[in-house]
Amino acid sequence: MPSTLLSFPYYRSNPYLTMLTVAPRAAGWDVVEGVQGLHRLEARAEHMGRGDVLHVHWTSPVTAGCESLEDAWANAARFEDVLSGLRDRGADVLWTVHNSIAHEADYVDVELAVAKALASYASRIIQLNPATVEETAAYYALPPDKVVDLPHSSYLGVYPDGGDDAASRERIGVPQGVPTVGFIGQIRAYKGLDVLCRAVEIAAEQVPDLTFVVAGKVVPASDVETVEEMLSAPNIVKRLGFVETADFADWMRASDVVALPYRRILNSGSLLAAGTFGRTALIPADTPVARQFADQPWVVTYAPEPDEPVALAAAILEALDGQESRHRAAHEFTRAYTPYDMSRDYLRLLDELAGDLEGAAR
Numbered sequence: 001m002p003s004t005l006l007s008f009p010y011y012r013s014n015p016y017l018t019m020l021t022v023a024p025r026a027a028g029w030d031v032v033e034g035v036q037g038l039h040r041l042e043a044r045a046e047h048m049g050r051g052d053v054l055h056v057h058w059t060s061p062v063t064a065g066c067e068s069l070e071d072a073w074a075n076a077a078r079f080e081d082v083l084s085g086l087r088d089r090g091a092d093v094l095w096t097v098h099n100s101i102a103h104e105a106d107y108v109d110v111e112l113a114v115a116k117a118l119a120s121y122a123s124r125i126i127q128l129n130p131a132t133v134e135e136t137a138a139y140y141a142l143p144p145d146k147v148v149d150l151p152h153s154s155y156l157g158v159y160p161d162g163g164d165d166a167a168s169r170e171r172i173g174v175p176q177g178v179p180t181v182g183f184i185g186q187i188r189a190y191k192g193l194d195v196l197c198r199a200v201e202i203a204a205e206q207v208p209d210l211t212f213v214v215a216g217k218v219v220p221a222s223d224v225e226t227v228e229e230m231l232s233a234p235n236i237v238k239r240l241g242f243v244e245t246a247d248f249a250d251w252m253r254a255s256d257v258v259a260l261p262y263r264r265i266l267n268s269g270s271l272l273a274a275g276t277f278g279r280t281a282l283i284p285a286d287t288p289v290a291r292q293f294a295d296q297p298w299v300v301t302y303a304p305e306p307d308e309p310v311a312l313a314a315a316i317l318e319a320l321d322g323q324e325s326r327h328r329a330a331h332e333f334t335r336a337y338t339p340y341d342m343s344r345d346y347l348r349l350l351d352e353l354a355g356d357l358e359g360a361a362r
Helices: 015-020 022-026 038-045 069-088 108-121 132-136 165-172 193-204 221-230 245-253 269-276 288-292 308-320 323-336 339-361
Strands: 004-008 030-032 053-056 092-097 124-127 147-149 180-184 211-216 236-240 257-259 280-284 299-302
Touching (some): 069 108, 092 339, 165 245, 180 245, 180 269, 193 211, 269 280, 269 323
Parallel strands (some): 124 147, 280 299
């Protein structure tokens, strides 16, 4: 009977999870999809034991929907019971630290307690960024002997892509020949869209035909009206809604550069997506992500202090120059570590866990 691999939460719309599990599926693992909430996790985990693996990616579902601090603590206790039960039955727990703490956490102390429980019960802790242990130390301690590296790959081959920038612009209504700045993906408060809007205004004073390309679902939905007002300028082409996989390449290819003025992030799949399409990525300096990609010429950083919109506007103008060389550098980076490579490395990690289990049984 094949071993079970349960990723939590598992979002079918998230290509990273699909990329990661290609090799395990091919090797015969029973990859469980669709478990997104705590109740379903509890029900499924009851049937997992020796040789099975729970892989926790994001912790926000543990307290999602809680209307009080008391409810949040109760859910955290239930989640810890899941972890302890799995380990007692001989299953392994993996934890990928995507963020130091969940974005926009309503119950910070509870989120930290969940992270500490994971650090305690996890068989291995995956870091995407080599600075993860250092960056999370202010919140919780990660046992160094449990931490392993499994970098986030590029998205090469994941998105349908005709490779034609002009056709992509035509399909989504972006004028041909105008310089563009893109913001593609979920629109959330921590991503700094307000700063980027002001930066585009400033940059447009020197590049009058600069066009702002925005596509993504607004989270939470109650912010849609605010975002609509923010994106009301005539030089903006936007789609406020989920970007389907089939359309993602068009929005990326319609963007000459991709701006990621994110606040408080440890890793960025969006940056790697930009690189996959040969786009220059703009990110704030002195962040874990900026330090990780400091040697990549297709990544342009800017100082967020003392005036972030002005600094970001200058970075936009810089990035619009020299695009050809950055385009080549991004493509080289993209091919250096592919989704296939990452998935094979992930399978090796799962095999190591199985080897540890066999060794302990001897």
